[in-house]
Amino acid sequence: MASSTRRTSATCWCARWPGSPSICRPMRMPDMAEGEVSGNAPALEARGLHKRYGAVHALRGIDLAVWRGEMFALLGPNGAGKTTLFSIFATLLKPSEGTAQVLGFDSVRERVAVRQRMGIVFQEPALEGKLSVRDNLHLMGLFYGLSSRAAKTRSAELLVTLGLEDVAAREAQKLSGGQKRRVELARALVATPEVLFLDEATLGLDVDARRLFWAEVRHYVSAGGTVFLTTHYMDEAEPADRIALIDHGQIIALGSPQELKNRVGGGVLLLATDDDAQAAAWLREHGHHPEISARGVLLVASEPAAVLPEVLAHLPVRTRRAEVHEPSLEDVFLKLTGRALEDGNGKPAPRAQGGQP
Ligand SMILES: Nc1ncnc2c1ncn2[C@@H]1O[C@H](COP(=O)(O)OP(=O)(O)OP(=O)(O)O)[C@@H](O)[C@H]1O
Structure with a gap:
């Protein structure tokens, strides 16, 4: 030393x-x-x-x-x-x-x-x-x-x-x-x-x-x-x-x-489609309040699984992936600001590759 x-x-x-x-x-x-x-x-x-x-x-x-x-x-x-x-x-x-x-x-x-x-x-x-x-x-x-x-x-x-x-x-x-x-x-x-x-x-x-x-x-x-x-x-x-x-x-x-996620209420339906803007427009016409993020079209609903069949049957664009999940912190941010929690390059907020706290 x-x-x-x-x-x-x-x-x-x-x-x-x-x-x-x-x-x-x-x-x-x-x-x-x-x-x-x-x-x-x-x-x-x-x-x-x-x-x-x-x-x-x-x-x-x-x-x-x-x-x-x-x-x-x-x-x-x-x-x-x-x-x-x-x-x-x-x-x-x-x-x-x-x-x-x-x-x-x-x-x-x-x-x-x-x-x-x-x-x-x-x-x-x-x-x-x-x-x-x-x-x-x-x-x-x-x-x-x-x-x-x-x-x-x-x-x-x-x-x-x-x-x-x-x-x-x-x-x-x-x-x-x-x-x-x-x-x-x-x-x-x-x-x-x-x-x-x-x-x-x-x-x-x-x-x-x-x-x-x-x-x-x-x-x-x-x-x-x-x-x-x-x-x-x-x-x-x-x-x-x-x-x-x-x-x-x-x-x-x-x-x-958990408190933050409770603010979203219910769950989230995430749709990846061939045309997210058109999908979001259709959803709006049908009384929903979708947000478009880098992940796809997000729809917060009290029971998203119940909405899914109708959406899949009638959406005028091809749905490549549909998933229902509990709200994430990213969903909370989207709900509060109308924007995705993205990094400065417009990419979705990253997830840690394992080893989280
Ligand atoms: N020294 C500085 N001079 C001028 N503007 C600054 C300076 N430091 C930060 N800013 C601006 O202040 C705002 C907040 O910056 P800050 O670095 O605190 O944000 P951040 O949330 O930490 O961002 P990041 O995640 O990119 O590090 C930004 O608009 C940034 O451009």
């Missing part, structure tokens, strides 16, 4: 924090001691948050509370404001109006206190590529004020739980993408943070890596940690305790996955 330690002042992880008073000083470990807010207070709280980037009004009045011990997901299409809200909570960005608090600390005025108590996994890699995996973890522990011995012990634990023992001595830059993500998570957990921020943290992970990653996140939550995550994967938002659907800088729905 001698050479690693020498590198810290130049390549310190906290250099990622813009305008930061140094976080690289001995810190109080998150032992929930004196002066902490009560157990009933939210872990994260936003009040009247607005963010403007010049003419772009990215957040338009966000009021939100995330409870301690909760796994909370922020789900929305590209450009909805997810990263902006995430970054304000994570002290990386200042709001234009309103306040954001983390564990009772203001994310602007008391950002060092916030940073001492949080772990974060960025979308972009943040590892020290030339250091070994073990040294990356050890170093992070030292940054957070752990003794060398405690940092080593904690690193060793995380190497086991995240399945990284075999690569512990390897330079971080020589890992696969999935292994790097797991090391990022291990680094974020090394000082046992009270809040874990995950920004699209599993982008690019393979199935096994994703599974290991979420298993460790679940373990963290079951031990009382709070997780605030953004994701493009509906499947990854689904196991969250609560989900906020965000669109055009506003939270348009908030609740448990």
